[in-house]
Amino acid sequence: MTPGAPFIVRKDDHLFIDQWRAKRIAEHVGTPCFVYSKAALEHAWHQYADALAGTPHLICYAVKANSNLAILNLFARLGAGFDIVSGGELARVLAAGGKADRVVFSGVGKTEGEMRAALYAGIKCFNIESPSELERLDRVAGEMGKVAPISVRVNPDVDAKTHAHISTGKKENKFGIGYDMAPDVYRRARDLANIRITGIDAHIGSQVLDVEPLYACMRRLLDLVDRLASEGIHLHHISNGGGLGVQYRQGETSPDIPAYVTRLMAMLDGRKLELLLEPGRSLVGNAGVLLSTVEVLKIAGEKRFCVVDAAMNDLARPAIYGAWHDIVNAGPDTAPVRDWDVVGPVCESTDKLGEGRPLGISEGDMVAILSAGAYGMTMSSNYNTRPRAVEVLIDGDDAHIIRKREVIADLFKDELIPGQG
Ligand code: LLP
Numbered sequence: 001m002t003p004g005a006p007f008i009v010r011k012d013d014h015l016f017i018d019q020w021r022a023k024r025i026a027e028h029v030g031t032p033c034f035v036y037s038k039a040a041l042e043h044a045w046h047q048y049a050d051a052l053a054g055t056p057h058l059i060c061y062a063v064k065a066n067s068n069l070a071i072l073n074l075f076a077r078l079g080a081g082f083d084i085v086s087g088g089e090l091a092r093v094l095a096a097g098g099k100a101d102r103v104v105f106s107g108v109g110k111t112e113g114e115m116r117a118a119l120y121a122g123i124k125c126f127n128i129e130s131p132s133e134l135e136r137l138d139r140v141a142g143e144m145g146k147v148a149p150i151s152v153r154v155n156p157d158v159d160a161k162t163h164a165h166i167s168t169g170k171k172e173n174k175f176g177i178g179y180d181m182a183p184d185v186y187r188r189a190r191d192l193a194n195i196r197i198t199g200i201d202a203h204i205g206s207q208v209l210d211v212e213p214l215y216a217c218m219r220r221l222l223d224l225v226d227r228l229a230s231e232g233i234h235l236h237h238i239s240n241g242g243g244l245g246v247q248y249r250q251g252e253t254s255p256d257i258p259a260y261v262t263r264l265m266a267m268l269d270g271r272k273l274e275l276l277l278e279p280g281r282s283l284v285g286n287a288g289v290l291l292s293t294v295e296v297l298k299i300a301g302e303k304r305f306c307v308v309d310a311a312m313n314d315l316a317r318p319a320i321y322g323a324w325h326d327i328v329n330a331g332p333d334t335a336p337v338r339d340w341d342v343v344g345p346v347c348e349s350t351d352k353l354g355e356g357r358p359l360g361i362s363e364g365d366m367v368a369i370l371s372a373g374a375y376g377m378t379m380s381s382n383y384n385t386r387p388r389a390v391e392v393l394i395d396g397d398d399a400h401i402i403r404k405r406e407v408i409a410d411l412f413k414d415e416l417i418p419g420q421g
Pocket of ligand 1: 107
C-alpha cells in the first residue's frame with residue numbers, strides 16, 4: 001500500500017491526491033510543489049480525537065512538523081491545542097486563529113522576549129527544561145505582574161529506539177530535567193511567587209515505531225505524579241509528548257493510534273489528570289507529497305542519476321538523517337523500469353532524495369516523493385538561492401494554494417551592499 005493511502009494512491013497509471021491527479025495540480029502551479037490532502041489531515045486528527053473523546057484531553061499539534069497557516073487553522077478549527085518551540089511559532093498559531101490558552105511552550109532555550117510574548121498572550125503552560133529557566137521565568141513573570149503556569153519537562157531516560165538525531169529522552173540528550181532532579185524542581189516551583197504548577201510532560205523522540213518506550217515513559221511520569229501528590233503537589237495535566245511514527249515505505253507499519261491512546265487512558269487508572277499529547281508527524285506526515293519534474297537522466301559508469309527539480313533544500317530529511325521516502329512516478333511509465341538515484345541539482349553529494357529507486361521514467365516526467373507532509377516545508381531552506389516550493393491543499397473538488405512559490409528577487413531583497421543606497 002502506498003504510504004498515504006487511501007488518500008494518496010496510484011491508480012489507472014496516475015498518482016492521485018484525493019480525486020486530483022498529481023499531474024493536473026502541477027500543471028497549474030509548477031514543480032517543485034508540496035500537496036496536502038485535507039481529508040488525510042482530518043482522518044489523522046480523528047484517529048486521536050475520537051479515541052480520546054470522553055477523557056479530559058488536549059491534542060497539542062507540534063507546529064514544527066508543518067507550520068503553514070492553513071494547516072494550523074484547520075487543526076485549530078478541529079479543536080487543537082499547539083506545542084510550540086519559539087516566539088515565531090506562537091505568532092503563527094495566533095495568526096492562524098489558534099487559542100493561546102491551548103498552547104504549550106517547549107524548548108531548552110526560551111529567550112526572555114519569548115517568555116514575555118507567551119505570558120502576554122496567556123498560554124496554557126511553559127514546559128520547563130532547566131532549573132535556571134524556572135528562575136528566569138519567575139523573574140520575567142514578576143516584572144509583568146503575571147503568574148506563569150508551568151509543567152516540568154522530565155527527561156525519563158528512556159530509549160525511544162529511533163534515529164539518534166531525533167531521540168530526545170535519554171539522559172545524555174539536552175532535553176528536559178533529569179528524572180531524579182524533577183521533584184526538587186517542583187518543590188522550588190511551589191515556593192516561587194510568580195509560578196503556578198500545572199503539569200508534567202516528556203517527549204522521548206520522533207518516528208517511534210515500537211510504542212513500548214512510550215508506555216515506559218508514561219509509567220515513569222505517573223510514578224512521579226504519585227510521589228509529588230504524596231508531598232501535596234497536585235498536578236492538573238500530564239503530557240506524554242509526540243513521537244508516533246508514520247509509514248515511509250511500503251511494508252512498514254506505523255503504530256495504531258487509537259490503541260496507543262486507549263492504553264494511555266487506561267494507565268491513568270482513575271487519576272484526575274487531563275491527558276495531553278503533542279503529535280506532529282503522525283498528523284501530517286502521510287498527508288503530503290512533494291511533486292518534482294525529471295530534468296535530466298544521466299548515466300555515469302554504473303550509476304544512473306535521475307536529476308529532479310526538487311532538492312535537499314526542499315526536503316532535507318534524506319540528506320540529514322539518511323531518511324527513506326518512497327518515490328513513485330506521478331504518471332504512466334514512459335520507459336522500461338530501471339533503478340535510479342533520484343538526486344537534486346544542489347551542489348552537495350548528500351543531495352539525494354532516494355537511491356536505487358525502480359522507476360520507468362523519461363526526462364520531463366513527474367515523480368512524487370511520498371510522506372513529505374511532516375518536516376518537509378518547515379525544514380526547507382534557500383540554499384543555492386533556490387526559491388522555496390509552492391504549497392497546495394486539496395479540499396474535495398478544490399485545490400487551494402496555501403503558500404505561493406517564492407520569487408527569486410525576494411530572496412535577496414533584505415541584503416545590503418555597503419556604500420550603495
Ligand atoms: N513535542 C516535542 C517537545 C518535540 O520536540 C517534538 C518533535 C514533538 C512534540 C513532535 O514529535 P513528532 O510527533 O513529530 O514525532 N526533523 C525530524 C524530527 C524532529 C522532531 C523534533 N521534535 C525529522 O524530520 O525526522
